[in-house]
Amino acid sequence: MAGTEPVTSPDQHKPTPVKAARIAGVFSIIALLLMTLGNHEGRVEDVFLVTVAGIIAALIIIDAVLRRNGLR
Incomplete structure (x- = not known):
């Protein structure tokens, strides 16, 4: 199995859509509080x-702080 998978470096992978994840998190918070x-x-x-x-x-706050400081 492992022999058939291509070897890739981490920078070749698609980045996580951070903005979409944050928006989804905010909508989830709103939905939970409305419940x-x-x-x-x-x-x-x-x-x-x-x-x-x-x-x-x-x-969400921790992620924003880490990204602003360049730690993530």
């Missing part, structure tokens, strides 16, 4: 929704 505005009684699911939205926001 808290439902007709449900318990607030346990709200904690999970806000936590996941916070994690996604933190990942």
Whole structure:
């Protein structure tokens, strides 16, 4: 199997569409936060929704800082 795969360097691969990933992350955060505005009684699911939205926001911020500083 490994003998049939072409040898490529990392700069020959397609770059990740960073802008599209950030936009998708922002839309995901908005969707998660809008889900808290439902007709449900318990607030346990709200904690999970806000936590996941916070994690996604933190990942977007960390990625932006690393890219600005040239570390990624």
